[in-house]
Amino acid sequence: MRRSLLLLIAAAALAGCAATPVQPWQRGRLARWDMRWDPDPLRAATDAHTYFSKEGTTGAIGAAGGGCGCN
């Protein structure tokens, strides 16, 4: 009985985690300019170009994009 109860509580806790992620329509703040990893895209592109040239690692710092998850 006790084991069943523990299992149920664990399952309920798991379902709770499933409800936590920010939903697609709640990403307005994440999409704000000041939430970007690189607020200035031109500066970021120039820095990346320099980095790739020095290290020979094109694309190694990741793909472009903001936090809104659009597309």
Place this chain on the structure above:
Amino acid sequence: MTRIALTLALLFAATASAVEPGAPAPGFHLPTFDSGPPVSLADFRGKVVLVDFWASWCSPCRQSLPLYGKLRDNYAAADFAIIAIGLDEDVADGKAFLAEHPIAYTTLQNPQGDIAKAFDLKGMPSSYLVDRDGIVRARHVGFTPADIDVLKKEIDGLVAKHAP
């Protein structure tokens, strides 16, 4: 053991409620952006309806809204309508966007996002093509201009299928 399995199944079933093609479109009754009377999906029964969810902060949405306007011009008002539901948490952001980019079709506001939750959106923008009987026939997540051609084919099919 069966009881535990059933409870688990119920718990997880509650998290998977996406509106898939073939399912009835969840109803809504929402205020417009221009302080007109609230609008319901049921008001459009008998027409093919594109229900589009957008937000001012979502760049593909900014691209899609004007193109949907052009798409609507291909059809008679009795056959096809577009309902764009703005999901900005701050309604002022949505209003500012619409002032900058006026839209001729129905635009509703849902800052609480409860209707987005009812449709269980998987991304922004999301659009649902609803047939004349209120059944979802297609779902699109994300937007590229090429999607307009796909949508047009789907709308053509639905408009012709149940002509009044």
